[in-house]
Amino acid sequence: MVRETPWGADMGDTTGTAEPSAAAVRRRVGGWMMFDFASQPFYTLCLTFIFGPYFVAVLAEAALLDGVESEASKAQAQQVWSWTQSGIGFAIALSAPLLGAFADRSGNRMPWVWAFSVMYALGAAGLWVMAPDGSAMWLAIFAFGLLMIGAEYTTIFTNAMLPGLAPPGQEGRISGNGYAIGYAGGVLALIVMLLAFADNETGTTLLGGVPALGLNGAEREGTRFVGPFTALWFIVFMVPFFLLVREPKMPKTQVSLALAWADVKSLLAQLPGRPSLSAFLAGSMLYRDGLVALYSFGGTYAVLVLGWETTQVGVFGIVGAITAAIASYIGGGLDEKYGPKPVIVGATLILASVVIVLAFMAPDSLFGVPIPTGWTGTGVVAFIMGADYGLADVFFLLIGAVIGGAGGVLQAASRTMMVRHADPEKATEAFGLYALAGKATAFIAPLSIGLATLATGSARLGIIPVAVLFLIGLLLLRWVKPEGDVGR
Secondary structure: OOOOOHHHOOOOOOOOOOOOOHHHHHHHHHHHHHHHHHHHHHHHHHHHHOHHHHHHHHHHHHHHHOOOOHHHHHHHHHHHHHHHHHHHHHHHHHHHHHHHHHHHHHOOOHHHHHHHHHHHHHHHHHHHHOOOOOOOHHHHHHHHHHHHHHHHHHHHHHHOOHHHOOOOOOHHHHHHHHHHHHHHHHHHHHHHHHHHOOOOOOOOOOOOOOOOOOOOHHHOHHHHOHHHHHHHHHHHHOHHHHHHOOOOOOOOOOOOHHHHHHHHHHHHHHHHHOHHHHHHHHHHHHHHHHHHHHHHHHHHHHHHOOOOOHHHHHHHHHHHHHHHHHHHHHHHHHHHHHOHHHHHHHHHHHHHHHHHHHHOEEOOEEOOEEOOOOEEOOOHHHHHHOOEEOHHHHHHHHHHHHHHHHHHHHHHHHHHHHHOOOOHHHHHHHHHHHHHHHHHOOOHHHHHHHHHHHHHOOOOHHHHHHHHHHHHHHHHHHHOOOOOOOOO
16 A cells, blocks of 8 residues: 655645645644644643542542542542443444544545534533532533543544644654643643642632632642643644644545444454554554553543542642653654564563552551651742652652653653554544554453452552553564554
8 A cells, every 4th residue: 555645745746746835734743743732731630630530539538438448538539430441442343433434525624623622521510510529420421521532432433633743753743742732731631720729628829819709628629620621622722723724625425324434444453454453553552552441541540549639649740741741842853764564662661660560569568568657848849739748749740750751751752653553544544543553451450440449448559450550552563563564
């Protein structure tokens, strides 16, 4: 299969053949990168550092009041968070390739981006209902489902635009820079939330004051505002994307679900004859599942194992997001120079090592060796942890920085590797399959965490299966061709 990249269509060109100016390419690429900036708060604020930890803390407290033992209440809360993400991920996995093929046949991805952007904004705003008594848990889960579906599908359609943004060979740098800008957006959003809104159990923000806009800290309205804030952020910063990104005109064919399903079956039938693509999809399916689990449960780990408060988790998130932005930018350069495969291998090894450390780290020990607790200090660490902290808190802060950096690099390089295996004329279908690979087993990490947590009775030991996912994914990369299996 010869790769004929349709990137050359300038904005407004109806033939798909005009050579765009350098300025037009920069506008298109800059607008496309703003999607990462706009959407990152879902992962940073809602999934990992603000809403996720708040959600499990509320459920754990409710279970404790119902007479459930302390450790069991924490495990129960983590299981609910696991099942929630598993169910939503499974629904996305089933529909992504079919919807992608349908969109490719329609010849226009932008209406789909609009539709799922609306779903993203509505779902994010709905997280407000999660009151501290847990009474609106099911409504909050429904809203989170809308948000997650909107976030995942807008990502599929915008990722599919990557092959047409600029001349071939620049995808690695563009992907890495996009993730860097996205993480910068996550850092900025997290700083605003922590300083102005997110409240701890005493109803005060990181600065010790009450939440802005007259929000009631006693009702945790500052923390619950993470939902409306995420929605507003997305709406505002998607404006440059919609103004600057114009898709190359693609051939429009007959459109129907039956034909789209036929396209999906045809692509799936090709997999046995495309071992590189098959190995990449299988490997990325596992290591991306592990990465999502780390992001999803990193904040909850800090709450349940180390006893951190929401504001502490948030500042910890800033550290991880800053390293992710820096590492993604550097990784993009390495990707462009050496290709995505060695970058993916290095990042995966780092993440597998991190999980092993986390599984054997307790507030007072590391791999069974006692470590100091109750330090009294000053400086940056004391600002994050409070006056009293232990060495485990410092380790976890450093681990968060490593997870952020390696995770950002892994995601950016994997997006580039998928481009190298995709036919640009069917890019949405290909990235739909990529989403399927990422979601088909999306239940495995949360489910295995839930089962391991149930078996061990420990939120800390419950993350051990994640290391296995990284290592198996790494093994499968052995059969992935560095240049992909589509002519470049």
